[in-house]
Amino acid sequence: MPTSDIILLEEDFRVIRDLIQKLRNDANARVVCLVDRNGQQIACVGEAEALDTTALASLAAGNVAATDSLARLIGEKDFSTLYHEGEKDNLHLSIVGGKVILVVIFDERSSLGLVRLRVKKHAGELAAALEKMQQRSVQARSGKAGTSPFTDITDEDIDSLFGK
Amino acid sequence: MTFINYAAREINCKIVYYGPGLGGKTTNLKWIFGKSNPASRGKLISLATETDRTLFFDFLPLDLGTIRGFKTRFHLYTVPGQVFYDASRKLILKGVDGVVFVADSQAARMEANQESLKNLQSNLKDQGYNLMKIPYVLQLNKRDTASAMALEEMKRQLLIKNEPVFEAVAHSGTGVFDTLKAIARMVLVELRKTA
Numbered sequence: 001m002p003t004s005d006i007i008l009l010e011e012d013f014r015v016i017r018d019l020i021q022k023l024r025n026d027a028n029a030r031v032v033c034l035v036d037r038n039g040q041q042i043a044c045v046g047e048a049e050a051l052d053t054t055a056l057a058s059l060a061a062g063n064v065a066a067t068d069s070l071a072r073l074i075g076e077k078d079f080s081t082l083y084h085e086g087e088k089d090n091l092h093l094s095i096v097g098g099k100v101i102l103v104v105i106f107d108e109r110s111s112l113g114l115v116r117l118r119v120k121k122h123a124g125e126l127a128a129a130l131e132k133m134q135q136r137s138v139q140a141r142s143g144k145a146g147t148s149p150f151t152d153i154t155d156e157d158i159d160s161l162f163g164k
Numbered sequence: 165m166t167f168i169n170y171a172a173r174e175i176n177c178k179i180v181y182y183g184p185g186l187g188g189k190t191t192n193l194k195w196i197f198g199k200s201n202p203a204s205r206g207k208l209i210s211l212a213t214e215t216d217r218t219l220f221f222d223f224l225p226l227d228l229g230t231i232r233g234f235k236t237r238f239h240l241y242t243v244p245g246q247v248f249y250d251a252s253r254k255l256i257l258k259g260v261d262g263v264v265f266v267a268d269s270q271a272a273r274m275e276a277n278q279e280s281l282k283n284l285q286s287n288l289k290d291q292g293y294n295l296m297k298i299p300y301v302l303q304l305n306k307r308d309t310a311s312a313m314a315l316e317e318m319k320r321q322l323l324i325k326n327e328p329v330f331e332a333v334a335h336s337g338t339g340v341f342d343t344l345k346a347i348a349r350m351v352l353v354e355l356r357k358t359a
Contacts, residue, residue: 005165005166005167005168005358006165006166006167006168007168007170008167008168008169008170008171009170009171010170010171012171013169013170013171013172014171036167036259037258037259038165038167038178038258038259039178039223039239039259040167040176040239040259042169052206052207054206054225054239055206055207055209055223055225058209058223058225058239059209059223062211062220062221062255062256065255065258066220066252066255069251069255150168150175150231150232150234150352150355150356151356152356153231153232153352153355153356157231157232158231158349158352158353160229160231161228161229161231161236161348161352162228162345162348162349
């Protein structure tokens, strides 16, 4: 398999959530989400109740993937940030640690300059937390960080999903 | 690439519906969307052209239930089937856990099926996957059409590794959930192996 599974442990989640919450406060943003490049949502903070964050994660990953391909077409390695400007809300997408997409949604209470500045400031800390998460994923897969709940799932467990 | 989230007690898997243009990939997702409990599914997102041809992908998140206290969520994607959208197809295979190949049973589309199957193998390879090793199901769609090829002949031309085969008529739902259940089961069994 080319990519390894991501395993997000509770303690890593808390660290990541606190970091993006700090970013959200500093940048005066409405919502901040962290999304895996394959479209899986890792964490989301802010005014996200009315937002379909699953769809947001999938579309953000699609957007970044398409833009990366465009970059390569014109001889660039990638475009590290994307910005979409709306009438009220704006979307700032950036790659953190080469692997994860940081999505910041902000309105007139903030500005592109402030968001860019704060994202840059917090990116290092976030990248370090993500690196740690990845190391733990590797450990968890090799059984060093506790047993996976899926090692002993039975055929009956799987059947029960399908109402048999 | 399965995502196991201990904080949310969720496991997320990605299934991609692949196949030639107008073969019924989007119709599969629309049927699943229409027949699933609204509480267990998200929005169906379609990035389509004005004429309803898939431009980038369709996306449907679906909760299948709980295993050992973990919510199992499947993210279903389709790819654009038209030949010239190959760059987009390749991107959607990133992080895939299982593939459903939706073949068109009409005799005139067999060449397109074969071309798409080759394209799948090559695009998976580019992403570092081997079709022979990942969960894979073959769906023979449009079994209700007048020019549908014989089942055995289709199998002879399209089977690649003794994968499960399902006959389907996606617009009326025949075979749609059987296909989904089969690929979901294979992904979970694979997860048990690699956990």
